[in-house]
Amino acid sequence: MTSNGVRMDRYPTHSIKGVKFRAGHALPFGTSLIPGGVNFSVYSNHATACTLVLFEKGAREPRLEIPLPEAFRTGNVWSITVFDLDIEMLEYGYRMEGPFQPERGHRFDSSKVLLDPYARAVGGRDRWLTPQEPGTPYPFRSSMLFEDFDWEDDIPPDLPMEDLVIYETHVRGFTRHSSSGVRAPGTFAGLKEKIPYLKALGVNCVELMPIFEFDEWEHSRRLPDGSLTVNYWGYSTMAFFAPKAGYAATGHMGMQADELKTLVKALHAEGIEVILDVVFNHTNEGNELGPTLSFRGLDNKTYYMLTPDGRYYNFSGCGNTLNCNNPVVRSMVLDCLRYWVAEYHIDGFRFDLAAILNRDQNGAPLTNPPLLETLAFDPILGRTKLIAEAWDPGGLYQVGSFPNYGRWAEWNGPYRDTLRRFLTGEEGQVAPMTQRVEGSPDLYWWRATNASINFITSHDGFTLYDLFAYSQKHNLANGEDNRDGENNNISWNCGFEGETNDPEINALRLRLVRNAYAILMTSQGVPLIVAGDEFGRTQKGNNNAYCQDNEISWLDWTLAEKNADLLRFVRGMIHLRRDHPILRKRTVYGRGGGAPYPQLSFHGTRPWYLDRSGYNRVLAWMLEGETADGTPDAVYVAVNMYWDGLQFVLPACPGNREWRVAANTSLPSPQDFREPGTETPLETPGEIIVGPRSVMVLVST
Amino acid sequence: MSCSVTSENGIATVTLTGEIDGQSAPSIQDELLKVLPGEGKVLVDFSRVTFLSSAGLRLLLVLTRAVRGGGGTLVLAGVIDPIREVMEQTGFLTHLTLVPTLSDGLAELDAASAAQGHAP
Missing domain, CATH: 3.20.20.80 (Glycosidases)
Incomplete structure (x- = not known):
């Protein structure tokens, strides 16, 4: 750069039909805005020649084709700087010359205008399901975008x-x-x-x-x-x-x-x-x-x-x-x-x-x-x-x-x-x-x-x-x-x-x-x-609704009204997970928690005993630890996948606290989920009846 | 596309007409950056702008920043709904001041200068 800030590469060395250009920069790949022009760079190990094809946005046929001189190649990368382009109206692609020898891995076809692998945008599908015009010769073109978005002070949440x-x-x-x-x-x-x-x-x-x-x-x-x-x-x-x-x-x-x-x-x-x-x-x-x-x-x-x-x-x-x-x-x-x-x-x-x-x-x-x-x-x-x-x-x-x-x-x-x-x-x-x-x-x-x-x-x-x-x-x-x-x-x-x-x-x-x-x-x-x-x-x-762009796939938001009770329950469970860090510990495997309780213990209808045999369909587990502010905390989950209700005798609630019922899927809404602070006491101390094919979640208070 | 500037009572009123795109935006930008007061009040009559491209939106942001950088205020009056919608969807709206009419614009500029006048 000269002392007055002018770069020599701002000046074109070549022109075709009034479009001025010069040898480009090999890096970065794709397109980049440089003073006065656009730099294009594309890789090919086996191509013998490369032509840059420029389109006016939306036009059927190219506006100009620029065959790149041999001097515009560095190693296996072709690059060119073209001046005075309106990037909003620009679409482009490449024609590559080279062998068509499938048995040797080569499938060059210079009749095709190819997308830039680094294209920041693609023209041709600007709107979802743009009607296809039969016989469109070059259906997809690369294009550029403004990359000057003002993020202000955006900080990614970086959540654990x-x-x-x-x-x-x-x-x-x-x-x-x-x-x-x-x-x-x-x-x-x-x-x-x-x-x-x-x-x-x-x-x-x-x-x-x-x-x-x-x-x-x-x-x-x-x-x-x-x-x-x-x-x-x-x-x-x-x-x-x-x-x-x-x-x-x-x-x-x-x-x-x-x-x-x-x-x-x-x-x-x-x-x-x-x-x-x-x-x-x-x-x-x-x-x-x-x-x-x-x-x-x-x-x-x-x-x-x-x-x-x-x-x-x-x-x-x-x-x-x-x-x-x-x-x-x-x-x-x-x-x-x-x-x-x-x-x-x-x-x-x-x-x-x-x-x-x-x-x-x-x-x-x-x-x-x-x-x-x-x-x-x-x-x-x-x-x-x-x-x-x-x-x-x-x-x-x-x-x-x-x-x-x-x-x-x-x-x-x-x-x-x-x-x-x-x-x-x-x-x-x-x-x-x-x-x-x-x-x-x-x-x-x-x-x-x-x-x-x-x-x-x-x-x-x-x-x-x-x-x-x-x-x-x-x-x-x-x-x-x-x-x-x-x-x-x-x-x-x-x-x-x-x-x-x-x-x-x-x-x-x-x-x-x-x-x-x-x-x-x-x-x-x-x-x-x-x-x-x-x-x-x-x-x-x-x-397998991969191909269904219709009501099979689209979210029907009327269901959020119809099943508002379910939505409330899900919202409650997500918040329950958020409120109890013991439900999302980074490490639990085989590690003890605060004595005498392990961080995670398994139970059955009887506390501290889980029947792991094949015919059993019930499982309970207890988590012990602290909330985010250091308060002692415990959660107990009882799952009964048997077709009748079953009595679960509970492990003692750690710290002489009391179990309360936060969720019970066998009950109708709103009893199925109790907001924090309104969890219900047990009907019988030390035990619960978990309904058929139901889950109960207990928290400690 | 046409662009004219009048000045009265310390307020520059810019009237834009037609479509602002990558072709017209650079020349409008050059022209306005020359005449707009670096500090002061700018009211842009936008009601006759029928289309605003991505480059046009960027022009508005550059102008707004230029005027604000000098301690002034730039207000856009009469932006038609489809353009306003695009501004909102692409995040530009948070950086621009839009008002329904020119007289709302004058009031907005008064309020802005009053607020500045009372600033410690």
Whole structure:
């Protein structure tokens, strides 16, 4: 830089049709604003030539194509600075020349204009389900965003992992239904309008299903009955650095980043963290027959795991597998996560099918996978929550053994399955349940309870209500003759498949839902709940609603009124967990508490004795310790999954205090949950009757 | 897009008309930063702005900050609902002062200067 602040690289050296440019900077990848112009940089190890293609926003054909001179290449990176561009109206892409030799891993196709892997935004899906014009030659274009958001004094909440109550939701489905009452349904802005609801519910972390740009039209079908299936969930990334424009009310104005950041900032202001569900295991380019949109045409051999004869390994079950432990791809993943943390103030990530991230370039599992290690020790991600779905469809199952470097938590699949079996009355579940309640020491004893993300439902599978209303999946609406979706749901319809007017069955279902929340909120580990389950959301038995952009998936907020009693109970249990730190201890395994009581002890219908045999269906546990302000505290939970009521003799309440009943799922609302300070004394000192298939939670006073 | 500035009783009134986007925003910004008082009162008649792009919103923020930086106040009058909605959804609204009409704007500027006058 000269002393008057003028840089020599502000001056162009070349021009085509009046557009001026010069050799660019190889780093950073993607686009960056520099004085007077835009710098473009893209990697390809095997391309022989690169052309930058510029579009006027929305135009069908390119405005200009600039073949990059050989001098614009540094190593395997092409870069160019172009001057005087209006970035609001700019869309761009790359044409790459190179061999089409699939058997050697190369699939170059210079007829395609490719997305920049680092694209900050994608044009072409500015609004959700923008009508597709048949024959559009270049349907997706990269574009730029302003990255000057004013965060003011936003500070991410940085909550201890074990204090989280995670609320998983789909951005669009959360408020798209007409009953949501928001002004911008189905968007980031709509979600922001619901923050008071989340705050009242008591959750302190929102986990958003994928929000990286994807194509909702992917694999879309018009079914014989006239209905439309689309890629509603979006587990099929097109651009890892781009927020989905169709999830923003202002996406058509290119302001999706501002809108998402405004949402994150508002959530942080209420002490609520934001976790993104990220999909790095595959892309939306599919298998050998899939479209060439970006990676395949940029450098197929680098970005994808390929068989020796150049076909795609399919560990993801979605056609291809991203080559995450190739150093270039690994850097891209790291750049991506750093970007979301630094630019969007994201608090954590949940990695879809994360076991794939452990595979080497030939698919073999690694003991010390470089990507996971890099992420675990990265300074920018130093306080970021990292959560793995520790399995993949290729058969790698790593719950309890996922390489964690002391950082990675895991979705605890065994928690889900054990709790489901226990709640639906299966025998043989008491012994495994003790593990689940204690934070799954069988899986995490050398770590901490907060390695375990406890859940009973997720976006994938039955809703919690449907878990007790359907014994079988009902996926005909997906158009695959009910073949898709999990068959082994460990669900129970309570005696009638689907909706019924039988008041006893309906009462039982809602009681089982309450039981699930009562156990989830009193288990050690980190609870994850699914949006809408707290007021009895149903998908009418559909357990694989990935393609249903309609009332099957959208939250029907009228249920929050109809099932207001259930919602009150759930809210109460979440607050009970918050009020009693002994329910979320980082370490409990095998450790004594203040003598004479252990921190966690198991009981049965008799105190200090638990029948762990296969036919037993009752379990009680007691937690002893202190509240946040140091007051002695105890909680006792009694679970009776037997079909008759049973008497439980209680352990003496520690410290000569008294047991009071905070929750009893066998009672109608509002007796099912008592607000703090109004818990009811025992009818008979030292014992309780726990109703059939019911849970009671006692606190000490 | 057109932009005009009049000055009366220590208040600069900026009248913007048409669409503000990445094409027009830079020139409006240059022009206004030249003429706007570094300290003082600025009333922007926004009622005839029909479209405001991302770059246009950023222009407003820059102007507001420039005027505020000099101890002054900038008020936007008559922003149409769709634009106001975008401002709210993208977080800009918290940084801007909006009033329904020009006379509300004058009152707002009076109040702001009164508050400043009484500041210790």
